[in-house]
Amino acid sequence: MADGVGSVSVTSDERWLAANWPFVRARLPAAPARVAEIGCGPLGGFVPMMEAVGYQATGIDPEAPLGPSYRQVLFEDCAVPSPLDAIVACTSLHHTGDLGAVLDLAVRALAPGGQVVIVEWARERFDEPTARWCFARLSGPDVDQGWLHRRRAQWQESGQPWAVFLRSWAHAEGLHSGQDIIRELDARFDRQALAFGPYFFADLAGTSDADEQAAIDSGLIQPNRIQYAGRRNGRQPAASA
Ligand SMILES: C[S@@+](CC[C@H](N)C(=O)[O-])C[C@H]1O[C@@H](n2cnc3c(N)ncnc32)[C@H](O)[C@@H]1O
Numbered sequence: 001m002a003d004g005v006g007s008v009s010v011t012s013d014e015r016w017l018a019a020n021w022p023f024v025r026a027r028l029p030a031a032p033a034r035v036a037e038i039g040c041g042p043l044g045g046f047v048p049m050m051e052a053v054g055y056q057a058t059g060i061d062p063e064a065p066l067g068p069s070y071r072q073v074l075f076e077d078c079a080v081p082s083p084l085d086a087i088v089a090c091t092s093l094h095h096t097g098d099l100g101a102v103l104d105l106a107v108r109a110l111a112p113g114g115q116v117v118i119v120e121w122a123r124e125r126f127d128e129p130t131a132r133w134c135f136a137r138l139s140g141p142d143v144d145q146g147w148l149h150r151r152r153a154q155w156q157e158s159g160q161p162w163a164v165f166l167r168s169w170a171h172a173e174g175l176h177s178g179q180d181i182i183r184e185l186d187a188r189f190d191r192q193a194l195a196f197g198p199y200f201f202a203d204l205a206g207t208s209d210a211d212e213q214a215a216i217d218s219g220l221i222q223p224n225r226i227q228y229a230g231r232r233n234g235r236q237p238a239a240s241a
Pocket residue numbers: 013016017038039040041042045060061062063073074075076089090091092093095096097102
């Protein structure tokens with residue numbers, strides 16, 4: 001999806017990253033510091049923003065852009081440039097195969113006291129009122145169709161109740177729930193912050209994060225975004241078999 005802002009076209013991914021950058025930046029250690037981003041995506045995630053303010057940043061993702069700041073591999077398969085001062089992951093952990101193994105590797109890659117800064121999706125909060133609120137705000141057919149358009153179409157075709165459809169879709173995709181992600185993070189890091197907020201606005205036409213927050217505050221929809229920050233404690237994960 002692309003929203004016209006004046007003469008500049010801003011994609012939904014760019015809106016999403018810009019909206020989350022203040023949280024990420026506020027939770028990073030002071031620059032200069034070594035930071036890896038797990039699952040930076042094809043735009044490079046926060047790597048360009050981190051580099052612009054003095055971080056030594058590496059984006060790790062099979063879909064990462066080409067260039068010296070990126071590794072086009074899974075985090076599990078990467079020779080991570082450690083010890084790191086921080087690890088960032090934005091909506092990538094719910095896609096990982098073995099979440100616990102990825103987080104164990106993250107712990108090992110961090111220096112003692114290193115930070116994790118996580119943005120995630122609490123998909124278990126994507127209830128029917130929230131889905132209907134989102135679907136009513138999707139752009140028309142003249143604009144690129146995104147993941148929410150596809151969910152709406154598949155749900156309509158399925159004829160299933162929303163909760164049944166969502167559960168079977170998430171299971172088929174192998175998506176971790178927000179509860180599982182928080183539990184696995186808490187098992188490895190000393191939690192410093194946990195907040196829930198707007199998640200869908202960047203994919204919705206004419207809808208800002210403030211609009212979505214207002215709908216959350218009035219009880220119309222559920223907050224689906226997780227913002228988590230934690231610090232590596234003294235515990236080391238057991239060596240994998
Ligand atoms: C939903 S996209 C998020 C992209 C970007 N972080 C953002 O917020 O716009 C999820 C990304 O995570 C990546 N990913 C999933 N599992 C990964 C893993 N184990 N290691 C590295 N990247 C992974 C995918 O390739 C994909 O680009």
